[in-house]
Amino acid sequence: MKLEKILDKLGSIEKNSFIKIIDNIISKNPKNGKVIDKILSSTDKGLKSVDNQNISTIFSLTANEFQEHIKCEFQEISSQLDILIDIIIRDGNCIIKQDWFSRLYETEIKQLKNRIKDLNADFENDKSELSASRKRDYKIYKSCLYTAYHNDIVNNRDAKITADELSIILTLSKELGLSQEEIKLINYSILPIKKLDVQEVIKSLKNIGVIFYSNKENTIYVADEMVRILRKIRKKEVAEKFFRRTLKLLREPIINQIAKEHNIDRKLSNSQKIEKLIKEGLSFTNLLAEGIHKTDSNLTERKKSLNELCEKGLQIDNLKGSTIEEKINSLIEHFENVERDEKVGISLDGFEKLLTELNLSLPNLNNAIRTQFEFQEEFVLKADFLLDYNIKPRDILDLIEKKDSTKFIKDNGVKQRGDDTLNILEHYKDVDNLYLENYENVAYRNLNLLKDNGITVKESELGIKFEDLTKIIFTGLGFNVDESLKNQLNTKKDMMDILLNLDNQEIIIIECKTSKERGYNKFSSVSRQLKSYQNLALKNNLRIVKILLIAPEFSDDFVTDCEMDTEMNLSLITAATLSNIFEAFKTSKYPTFPHVLFRDIVINEDRIIKALSK
Incomplete structure (x- = not known):
């Protein structure tokens, strides 16, 4: 569930810990401080009085600083933060009732203790399936961790692992190719592990800002945006569902090869081995760079295998990058974009x-x-x-x-x-509804996301498709999209996209612009275009009630230029805003959208949706 939606469900007290942390980050002059100050400038009461949409925006602007804040919490080694985070970032655990969370936590501790026993037995057993080289890797890591933890006790201090020690331990685990689960097992074979009180666990997670807790519903909420940050901290580069999708494409001998490397029973079914590998917390990058290839394969063969996996298996064409590392990073970025996208792939x-x-x-x-x-x-x-x-x-x-x-x-x-x-x-x-659900992706000309969401379209067709979808939306808003009058007015030189006929010689002119680039920034050219349409209409004794420009987004400079223009009654509206207004209108009492609401320079989505809900 998106952060904004969660915030809408909660009271101010339930948001308090989270707000305090963001406030603290803002006070330390974060990287995006100027942008944040601009958002906060509309209120003199600070972050608490900002609406939930802007809180969500500010959180995204402080994501890097928030990540560092969580990393610092890992130095408190008795917190079991790694165990708890691994529970709440699993697919399906972002909304959990308290009693169910307690059960998941208790099960996790039991399973961890049992696996630690098995691992310790493997250390002692010369006939275990654990290879000699893997035993050596485990023993090296365990010895270093033991020293880092116990050297404080020797010096009569509280046992803890310092930030410097932790960074060395993390580097060691990476070089030894240990999975997150292997690290966790070895860690808790040295560090004391016991089940904590669930209320204390929830309180500690809430206090560091990673969860929200609704007292009324006894429910834990973890925002989608937070899950992505927590996954990065746990070195899990993609969601479990994307890891599964990738692993399912591999032949069973390759799965067995990876399973053997990480001490997973090869007698399990292929599906069971895949699920075990996912829970191991393997590095997605290491898997695709090393794990899926034969040990003697050269760089060219590895590139070819990776390309085939992406193009034929995952149906993703033209991944950016020439090196294996660049291609894997592009694939991770692709999966992140798919996850962020709210569209479902079908209607x-x-x-x-x-x-x-x-x-x-x-x-x-x-x-x-x-x-x-x-x-x-x-x-x-x-x-x-x-x-x-x-x-x-x-x-x-x-x-x-x-x-x-x-x-x-x-x-x-x-x-x-x-x-x-x-x-x-x-x-x-359902193609028609599917295109409307992907309206913003069409505006951004995002062919990869469109393809992932089940839409195959040529890039050359996206401009016309965006225009057609905009017509469908305005028709759905109850307007008369008058093609006949538009065609009468248009000339070979000046051709407006959409004309809404309000009767009594009154019209609204709409211009549609798609753009791959972030921040539409071509005011001078588009204003000349719109003024020519305005002159056409005025010559024909028509009164222009409003001119609307629809694009995926607008740069700050574009908005400023628009505010300075005195010749047109122009408003800017993003594709996402128009789409959300359309959804809100469907459940409103109005037979036709009240166009007087289009009065801002940049159309304010929240204000209009509130007006429609009255």
Whole structure:
């Protein structure tokens, strides 16, 4: 669930710890301090009086500083912060009832203790499957950690690991190729481990700002934006669902090779081994750079394997970068963009229909999904419910075994040739709604995200598509999109995109601009264009009530130039704002959108949505 949505659900006391931390970061002159000051300048009461949307924006601007704040907390070695964070960043654990969190925490401690016993037994047993080289790696790390922890006791001080010691230990673990889970097991074989009181655990997590706790609902909330920061701290470069998607494409001998390296039982089924590998907290970068290749393969062969995995397996073309490292970084960035994107890959109606028919065809799937994502609820195959956890159609399909996928395809008349997952997504795609749900991605000309969301379109068609979608939105807002009058006015030289006929010789002119670049910044050229449209309309005795310019976003300079213009009644509206206004209008009492609300220079989404809800 997005941070803004969580903040909307909570009272001021429940947000207090988080706000204090952000306030403290702001007071220390963060990197984006000037941008933050500009946001705060509208109020003289500080961050507490800022709306939730701007708090969310400020958090994104202080993400790096917040990350450093959390890293400092790891020096308190008795906090079990690594255990707790590993629980709350798992897919499906971003919204947890207190009693369920207590159960997950208790289970985690029990499993950890059992695995520590097994690991210690492997150290002593000459016949264990642990290779001699791996035992050596474990012993080196364990000896260094033991010294870092116990040298304080020897010197009659409280045992702790300093920041300098921690940085050396982390470097050592990286060079030895240890997974996060292996590190955790060795750490807690030395550090004392005991189950803490769940109320104290929740309080400590809330005090450092990583969770919110609703007293009324007895529920823990972890914002999607926070999960991404916590994953970086735990060196988990991608979400579990993307790791799974990648691992499922590998042949079983390669999975066995990786499993052997990390002391995972190769007798398990392939799916079980994949789940164990995901929970190990392996480095995604190391896996793709080293783990999936034969030990004697050269650089060219490794590049070829990686390209094939991305292009043929993950269906991602033209990854940036010439080196393996650059390509892997591009893939990680791609997965981050997919995760941030709120679109689901098929329409919401399509997702709901898919889940209904999956439940009919595969009656055991509901329990399988519950187990996989550790859900407390009984029935979980509901679109709105899953999307609150940022779980999308592709993530569900990735969990279905091949035989079940084949059965579902036959039961529901899905195309059988080609990739099963892509065929199912295509079958449940509602193209019109899907394009509207991806309106902002069309505006940004983001072909990769469009493709991931089930839309195949040529880049050359995106400008026209954006214009057509804008027409659909304004028609849905109750306006008369008058193509006939527009065509009468247009000349070969001056061709406006959209004209809204308000009757009585009154019109609204709309210009649509797509842009790959962040911050649309071409005011001089677009203003000449709009003034020519204005002159066309005035020559035909039409009164221009408003001119609207729609683009993915606008630079500060563009907004300033627009504010200084005295010749046009021009307002700027971002694609995301228009889309959100359209959604709010659907549930409002108005038969036609009251165009008088378009009165700002940059259209204020919050103000309009509040007005529509009255």
